[in-house]
Each structure stands twice: as structure tokens, then as C-alpha cells.
Amino acid sequence: MGAPNPAVVGYRRKRFADNHTFFRVDNIVLRAEGARRTAAKRVVAVRSIVETTATTPMSTTESTSRPTHPGRQGSIDEAAAAQLEKKLQARPEKATLVERNILKDDKGVAPSLVAAKAKLEKSQLEDKLEKKLQERPTKEKLQADGILRAGLRSVPQAIWEDMLDIVKCKVLSVIRGDEIDAYLLSESSLFVSPHRLILKTCGTTLNLLGLPRILEIAATHADLPTVYRCFYSRKAFMFPERQLGPHRDWKQEIEFLDNIFQNGAAYTVGKVNGDHWLLYMAGPTGARAIPSSPTPGTHNAVPDYTIEILMSDLAPSARQAFYPDTSPASSPEALSASLGISDIFPSHLTTLDAYSFSPCGYSANALIKWAIEDNGGEGYYTIHVTPEDGWSYASFECNVPLPQSSPDPTAIPDLLCLIRRVVTIFQPGRLSLTLFISSNDNENDNGDSAIEVAQRAFKAALIPPAYDQWPHKYSRTDKINYEFGGYDLAFASFEMKR
Numbered sequence: 417m418g419a420p421n422p423a424v425v426g427y428r429r430k431r432f433a434d435n436h437t438f439f440r441v442d443n444i445v446l447r448a449e450g451a452r453r454t455a456a457k458r459v460v461a462v463r464s465i466v467e468t469t470a471t472t473p474m475s476t477t478e479s480t481s482r483p484t485h486p487g488r489q490g491s492i493d494e495a496a497a498a499q500l501e502k503k504l505q506a507r508p509e510k511a512t513l514v515e516r517n518i519l520k521d522d523k524g525v526a527p528s529l530v531a532a533k534a535k536l537e538k539s540q541l542e543d544k545l546e547k548k549l550q551e552r553p554t555k556e557k558l559q560a561d562g563i564l565r566a567g568l569r570s571v572p573q574a575i576w577e578d579m580l581d582i583v584k585c586k587v588l589s590v591i592r593g594d595e596i597d598a599y600l601l602s603e604s605s606l607f608v609s610p611h612r613l614i615l616k617t618c619g620t621t622l623n624l625l626g627l628p629r630i631l632e633i634a635a636t637h638a639d640l641p642t643v644y645r646c647f648y649s650r651k652a653f654m655f656p657e658r659q660l661g662p663h664r665d666w667k668q669e670i671e672f673l674d675n676i677f678q679n680g681a682a683y684t685v686g687k688v689n690g691d692h693w694l695l696y697m698a699g700p701t702g703a704r705a706i707p708s709s710p711t712p713g714t715h716n717a718v719p720d721y722t723i724e725i726l727m728s729d730l731a732p733s734a735r736q737a738f739y740p741d742t743s744p745a746s747s748p749e750a751l752s753a754s755l756g757i758s759d760i761f762p763s764h765l766t767t768l769d770a771y772s773f774s775p776c777g778y779s780a781n782a783l784i785k786w787a788i789e790d791n792g793g794e795g796y797y798t799i800h801v802t803p804e805d806g807w808s809y810a811s812f813e814c815n816v817p818l819p820q821s822s823p824d825p826t827a828i829p830d831l832l833c834l835i836r837r838v839v840t841i842f843q844p845g846r847l848s849l850t851l852f853i854s855s856n857d858n859e860n861d862n863g864d865s866a867i868e869v870a871q872r873a874f875k876a877a878l879i880p881p882a883y884d885q886w887p888h889k890y891s892r893t894d895k896i897n898y899e900f901g902g903y904d905l906a907f908a909s910f911e912m913k914r
Contacts, residue, residue, distance in 0.1 A: 567610030569597055571637045576606065579633060583626040585617060591769045591783060595794040598781040600769050605781050605798045611640065616813065618800060622661045624648070624672050631676070645902075646677060646698040651726050651848065652691065654807055666694055673698070686894050691848050691909045693726075699901055718791050718817045719866070720854040720903075723831065725812040725838050729845030735803035740772040748772045752780060757799065760837050761816070762826050776803050786816045786828050801842075810842045820869070831870060835877040839888060847890075848909040849874050855904045867897045867906035874908045889913045 508516075576599065577587055585603035592598075599606035604616040613630060617623045634640040648669070653659060662672040670682045677698035686692030737755055740746040748770035752758045758768055761784050770780040778801040786795055795816035802809045814834070822830040829837065835849065851870040878890040890910040898905040 565610075567640060568608050568613055568634060568638045569610055571608070571633055573599075575633055575637060576608070579626050579629045580606070582629055583615070583617060583623060584621050588771050588779075589769055591767055591781065593767065593783040593794050596783055596796055598769065598783055598796055598798075600771055600779055600781050604779065604800050607781075607796055607798075611644075616798065616800075618802075618811075620658055620660050620663075622663065624662050624669060627673075627676065643677070643698065644700050646673075646680075646696075647852075648673060648696040650694050652694070654728075654809070669694075670696060681900075683898070685850075685896055685898065685905065685907045686848070686909060691846065691894070693848060693850060693907055695905075697900060697903070718793070720815075721817045722813065722815045722850075722852045723818070723834070724814075724850045724852070725835065725847060726849075727810045727812075727839070727842050727844030727847040728808065730801075730803065730808040730810060731843035731845075732805075734841065734843045735805065735808050738772070738778045738801050738803040739776045740774065746772065748778070748780070751778070755841050756837065757841060760797065760834070761828065764826075765828070777801060778803075784814075784816050784828075791817075810844065812838045831873040832877045835874070836886060839878070843888060843912075845912050846910070848894075848907065851906040853904055853906075855899065855902060865904065867899075867904045870906040871895060871897065871908060874906070874910075878910050 573587070573590065580586065580601065583603075585601045587606075588600045588602060590597060590599050595609060597608040599608070601617070603621045604618050605614075606616075607614040613634075615623060615626065615630070631643065634643075653663075656664065662668040666682075666684075670680075673680050673682075673696050680696055680698040683695045683697075684692055685695060737751065740751065749758075749768075751772060752768060752770045757770070757780060758766070761782070765785045767783045768780060769782070770778070772778055778799070780799045782797050784795045784797065786793060795814065797812065797814035797816065800811050816828065818831050818834060819828060820830065822828060822833060831851075839847070851867060853866045853870075855866075875892065878888075879892060880886050880889075890912050892908060892910050894907070894909040896905075896907045898907070
């Protein structure tokens with residue numbers, strides 16, 4: 417055989433390559449019928465192509481263009497390809513397959529296991545929570561331990577401030593004890609216990625107008641819908657014509673209270689044309705009786721006890737102390753210490769909150785830890801001073817049960833000692849004293865009632881015998897004892913000897 421035509425050889429190689437590729441495609445399809453059959457078909461096909469190309473001469477024209485094969489069809493069906501493309505586009509995302517537990521996530525964790533673990537942890541947490549809920553202390557236990565405030569003490573401060581807006585006064589500061597919250601006001605004081613509220617105001621405030629709101633707050637915020645007892649009292653006004661609302665006249669005040677309480681009673685204690693004390697009382701009416709003070713289960717042997725000392729015509733030296741300057745020595749704390757106010761009760765038992773007004777005036781609340789024999793608790797005292805010449809006035813009120821006698825100066829003072837400590841600070845020209853005490857078995861060992869003992873203490877404190885060196889001498893101008901339903905009252909008024 418002569419040398420091959422380069423063009424023919426090139427065509428042979430190209431065609432052989434094309435047909436080889438073609439049969440490789442068929443080879444993939446035919447391998448399923450067996451390896452031998454596939455190999456045999458490959459050899460026959462190649463041998464046939466070689467023999468044909470070797471014996472058939474080709475022209476130059478034929479060698480420059482690829483021959484056509486009209487009978488050959490493509491191996492991929494266009495319709496099938498379109499359908500496959502459509503399915504590929506419609507296939508779900510990986511995240512969806514992971515979520516449906518078909519694929520694992522990127523960390524190689526089966527989502528079904530993750531879900532099962534989360535369900536188990538949730539179940540364990542619910543079991544622990546249920547156990548803790550069963551073990552949690554009761555509301556009563558939390559209140560007894562001082563963790564949760566009870567009754568009226570659970571009312572938010574903002575609610576009380578809303579009520580005080582009606583009365584026309586503002587909160588200056590607050591101290592919170594174990595049993596009492598003491599609010600120092602721009603016009604006197606507010607004391608809140610679980611089952612008792614005491615609102616003292618002065619000036620031209622509208623004390624009684626706050627009462628309906630107080631009753632509403634007690635019912636809606638403290639679950640105390642029934643009033644056990646209500647007391648309203650005041651000294652005769654110096655300037656009654658300046659008062660507002662029902663406070664213009666005692667009769668109007670009585671009418672206002674009678675519209676709220678069905679069984680109220682009004683009293684005038686003392687000389688109508690002199691120093692006297694006005695009192696309105698409303699007793700229990702509902703089936704649900706709320707104890708006044710002390711609270712149930714505590715201080716059972718100690719009566720409800722309030723001593724009040726109302727003083728006017730203060731000595732000039734006493735008045736001058738309540739005109740503060742800007743020096744540190746005139747701070748409320750320093751003033752309280754210098755005048756002896758901080759020492760009315762033992763300082764280690766006292767939490768004092770004082771305020772000096774500008775240009776003059778003074779107010780203080782104090783919470784006192786007291787203990788008598790096997791009983792103990794928390795009480796308060798409050799002081800308010802108006803030092804202006806011509807109508808100077810100071811008031812002292814305290815509900816700490818006092819012992820019959822107290823020889824220890826570091827302990828709670830007895831009534832005689834307390835009166836002298838207060839009177840020494842203010843040196844009033846005139847004063848009245850009231851002791852208001854619950855009358856359930858309050859006689860002493862000698863059979864004397866508490867108000868009789870109090871009257872003797874009043875006299876011994878202010879009218880001492882000749883051998884007593886106490887410098888302030890008074891004469892008694894009035895003495896009255898009252899026995900109300902459930903409460904007794906001792907009232908006495910005194911004037912300084914000139």
C-alpha cells in the first residue's frame with residue numbers, strides 16, 4: 417500500500433475518533449447486558465471502520481468537510497431534558513429537607529434527634545418548675561417573714577400620692593420599717609400598716625376629702641372592703657375662717673363623716689370656749705372585722721395606745737431653733753440632735769426622718785423598735801413645728817406602748833419621762849395631753865384603769881412636788897376621762913405658771 421493521502425489519513429483519524437466516541441456512548445448503554453458482549457461489539461465496530469476507510473478512496477473535497485449521517489439521531493430527548501430541568505427547578509431547598517428530617521444539618525446532626533432532645537429538656541424543665549411551685553412558700557409565710565408586704569403596705573406609693581393630691585399635700589420622704597411605712601409630707605405625716613392607716617395634716621389641707629379615696633384603695637388594692645374602726649380628731653382651730661371644704665365648721669365635718677359611716681358618734685372634749693379636742697368615732701359594722709392594732713397573732717397582751725401632746729405659745733428660745741440657716745449645723749439631723757429630739761427614745765431603737773422647712777418650720781417621723789416583757793413590735797412618733805411668733809405651735813404624737821416605769825435611761829421611757837422630754841424641747845405656754853387606749857382589760861395590778869394612771873402621770877410630770885428640781889412649772893386647767901365603746905380617753909390641759 418502506498419503512502420496514505422494526508423487528507424484521507426486525517427479524515428480516517430477524525431472519523432475513527434468520532435465513531436469511537438459514538439461507540440463509547442453505546443458501550444455505556446450495553447454494559448448492562450454483560451461485559452463480554454460489550455467488548456465484542458466494540459472490536460467488530462472498530463474493525464469495520466478500519467476496513468472501510470482503507471479500501472475506499474476519498475476526494476480532496478470530501479476530506480475537507482465532515483460527512484452527514486441523515487439516519488443518526490441525538491442521544492438526549494429534548495422533551496425529557498425539559499421535564500428534567502423543570503423537576504430540578506422545583507426540588508426543595510436543603511434547609512427544607514433538613515427541617516423535614518430528610519437531610520442532616522451542617523453539623524451532621526439529625527434534626528429528629530435535635531427535636532427529641534429539645535422536647536426532653538422542656539419536659540425536664542417543666543417537672544423542675546412544677547416541683548418548685550409546689551415547694552414555694554405561701555403568701556402568709558412570705559408576709560410573716562417580711563419578704564412580702566401585706567394589706568395596705570402592698571399598695572404602691574404612687575397610689576397613695578394620688579390620694580394625697582386630693583388632700584393637697586406631697587410626699588417629701590419615706591422610711592420603711594418591719595411593720596410600718598412612714599411618709600413625711602409637706603403638711604405632716606402618713607403612716608401605713610397592714611391593717612391601719614393614719615393621715616395627719618395641718619394648715620388648710622383637705623384631710624377628710626381624702627377619706628373616700630382611702631376606703632376605695634383599701635377595698636380594691638388591699639382586699640379590705642370593711643372598716644373596723646375610724647377615728648377623726650383635731651384640736652380647735654386657731655384660724656377656722658381660713659379652712660376649706662368641710663373643715664370650715666365641726667358640724668360640716670360631722671355631716672361629711674355621717675354620709676360615709678352609719679354608726680358614727682361625735683364628741684367635744686374640753687371647754688367649748690377654751691382649749692378643747694374634737695373626736696369622731698365609727699365602730700365595727702361588717703361581719704368581717706379587721707383588727708385595729710396590733711395585728712392578729714402578735715402583741716396580744718399590748719393595747720392600742722396613742723399619746724398626743726399639743727403645744728402652743730412656744731418659748732422664744734425654742735422657736736428660734738426652727739429658723740434654719742445654711743450652715744451644716746442647721747441640717748435637720750444636726751438640729752434634731754442638738755434639741756434632744758433624737759434622744760426622746762433611745763437612738764439605737766430609733767430610725768429618724770427629719771425635714772427643715774424654709775424659711776422656718778420642722779417635721780420629723782421616727783420608727784421605734786419597742787419591747788415590753790415578752791412582747792415587741794414597731795411603733796412611731798411624729799413631730800411638727802410652726803415657730804412663727806403669735807401662733808407658734810408644735811405637736812407630738814406617739815403610738816409606742818409605754819412601760820409603767822422605766823428607771824433605765826437607755827430603755828423605752830415611761831409616760832412621765834416622755835412628757836418631760838417633749839415639753840423641755842418646746843417649753844410651751846399652753847398644752848393639752850390626750851391618751852387614747854383600747855379598753856380591753858387594761859387595768860394594772862392595783863385595779864387602776866389606764867386612763868387613771870395616765871392622769872396621775874400627766875400631773876406628776878407637769879406639776880411636780882416641791883422637791884422636784886424640774887424647772888418648768890404648770891397648772892392644770894382641765895381634766896376629763898371618757899369611756900367609749902372599746903376605747904378610753906384621758907384628756908388634760910395645762911398652762912405654764914408665770
